[in-house]
Amino acid sequence: NGWALACMAPPVGLRPPDGAMQAFLIQIAARSHPDRRAARGALDPGAGSIGFTRMDAADLAELEQGSGLPWQGGDALRALGKQLRAAEGTIPPVVLPADFVGSLRPYQAQGVAWLQFLRSAGLGGVLADDMGLGKTVQTLAHVAIERAAGRLDRPALIVCPTSLVPNWVREAARFVPTLRLLSLHGPGRKSRFGDIAAHDLVPTTYPLLTRDHAVLTAQAWHLLVLDEAHTIKNPSAETTQQVLRLQAQQRLCLTGTPLQNHLGELWSLFDVLAPGFLGTARSFRSRYRTPIEKHGDAERQAALHRRVRPFLLRRTKEDVLAELPPKTEITEPVEMQASQRAVYEAIRLSMHAKVKQAISEKGLARSGIIILDALLKLRQTCCDPRLLPMALAQKAGSAKLERLLELLGTLMDEGRRVLVFSQFTSMLALIEAELQRRSLAYVLLTGDTKDRAAPVRRFRSGEVPIFLISLKAGGVGLNLTAADTVVHYDPWWNPAVEDQATDRAHRIGQDKRLFVHRLITLQTIEEKMDIMKAHKRALIASILEAERGAALRLTEADVEELFAAM
Incomplete structure (x- = not known):
């Protein structure tokens, strides 16, 4: 009826002077929904107070610009909001430290500058570039800058699927070889728990968060990076709950698919990134998900887009087409699990013994077929042990x-x-x-x-x-x-x-x-093949000729190199 309740002692009813003030109060109330305040634990929702965090700054800047009313107070928050709204194309470039090996493409340099901008504002974000555009290298550059600036006083924790740990280790060694890296992966990781604080970068896996939660939650982290962050799209899963318990100055989510099936997955990402930013799951469903997914509400969709845009950076391959070479080659390192490794080692040892026996009995020149067959079995084990007619291999x-x-x-x-x-x-x-x-x-x-x-x-x-x-x-x-x-x-x-x-x-x-x-x-005949292609051209040529029927021209030292453990 045009009246507003001012929370004073005692409460006083006021009639706003014009429609602008009334609209303003309605928008303020909408941006400080009790569900959101309760979710982030910022204020007592029954206290009648309105409170905002840094994540709300861009929203407030939009509200201030459209209100037509004079604002006072909250200068730092209002300045941040204006900066977030104008961030696209205005974030200053960053200088890579001397120990960063290699160069970044322009869009990657912009991504690193964006990560640095968020860090300077005390904010986290979602780096959602398409797969293959270099989310890993952008993150490593961000870590390298933090260390060079003296801000990396605690380690950065990388949480990723088990299959991606080797990739983080490999890429860190390639781009920032001076980083002190500690891999918390595999059966021997517990013996390394005491060394965590002395390292810069600590990769671990989602499955291990639950097993190692006591150690990981007790450690304060400078940076928490959730790779393939759509892994935690189920908010009630134990892994997601463990992520929420981790303490870090900045949180980053990396994913090429921030939204796969429904908007609830986007809510899950942001609830891990900044709990309460999008309200509770229930309020998000009623405010955004149902109107957008069931009713095609374009206004709500635009509002959601405006809210998350400052904290989500996504470039598709088509977006950066001009910056990409015609062909980008990506090596995907794969680490065997214990059961497959056991089969591989058993075959390697038996084949090595068989080859040595053949050489002893028939000589190296007449052992070519046996050597090629042994190499074939090792390569098949790398692909899938089920390619071998062995009972043990069928379950590996x-x-x-x-x-x-x-x-x-x-x-x-x-x-x-x-x-x-x-x-x-x-x-x-x-x-x-x-x-x-x-x-x-x-x-x-x-x-x-x-x-x-x-x-x-x-x-x-x-x-x-x-x-x-x-x-x-x-x-x-x-x-x-x-x-x-x-x-x-x-x-x-x-x-x-x-x-x-x-x-x-x-x-x-x-x-x-x-x-x-x-x-x-990794640590198989495949990795040796990859290395040998560059450095052992004569050996590779001999194996190729032998596979076409020519005599195998190898030395005994070559044979030992092929079958030795890595």
Whole structure:
């Protein structure tokens, strides 16, 4: 009826002087909903007070600009709000420290500047770039700047899926080799708990948060990074609850898919990032999710977008197309789990002994077939132990297959078109079974495919997003420029063969930037192959010639290098 209640002692009823004040009070009330205040524990919702945090600053700046009323007080918060609203394109660039090895693309440098801006304001954020655009390297640059500035007085904790720990270790060694890194992963991690405070970067995994919660929650962290943060989209899960208990000066979420199925997943991300920022799950559902998802409410959708925009940075591959090279190659390191490692080591030791016995009995020159067969078995174990006719191998599991399925899940969420190459048709059959189990559409091309044109036609037309191809059947003669992503499931001795396969997509007519993922199992024959391609060209050439029927020209030292433990 035009009256407002002013919370004074005693309460006084006031009639606002004009409609502008009335509208202003309504908007203030909406921005300080009791559910939000209760969720973040900022104020007693029954006390009649209105309170705001730094995360509300951009909202307040918008309100101040549109109110047409004079404002007083809260100068720092109001200044921050204006800065957040004008942040796009105005954040000053940052200077990378001398111990950062390499350079950043312009959009990556902007991402690091954004992370630094949020840190200076005491805020966290969601870095939601597409996969392959370098969220890891941007985060490492952010950490490197913090250390160079003397602010990294406590470690940075990286929480990621188990399969991504090797990637963080590898990328940190590549870009910031001076970082003191402590991997809290594997059975021996507990012996390293006492060393946490003496390190700069500490990667661990989501499954280990629950097991190691006493140690991790007792440690104060400078930075908490949640990689593949959509992992914690279930707010009631134990892992999510453990994340909320971690204490850090800044929280960052990294994900290429901040929203997969519904808006509730976005709420979960921000509830971990800044509890209460989007209210309780119940109030968020009534205020945003139901109006937007069920009724297509464009006004509520725009309001939600404005609220989260200052704290979410997303660039798709199409957004930064001009900055990307025609082909980006990404090595995906894969670490075996204990059961698969046990099978691999058993086969390595037995094959090593068999090869040495053959050399002793027949000489090195006449042992070529046995050596090649032994190398084949090791490579098959890296792909999936089930490729071997051994009872123990059937139950060991495959870390590489798990990583491929994670990768394909993310790529499908991004709408990518993917070629998956393997030299083993039996491995493609295992991949095929997993895709069927997940209801992912695909086509298959091997040497046994009678109608080669049919799968090519279905992929080119966009009917299916995944094309499984055996390296020998599809390595030449195909034009598949509809693909924007290539995955080499297993490495080949000859890099030229891999390049020929990649060129099915990377050729004249390709109007997209191509991303090539190579899955390499660490501390195995695959990693040795990867190293040898660059430094042991004569040895690689000899193995290639032997596979074509020529004599195997190796020294005994070469054999020892191939079969020795890493």
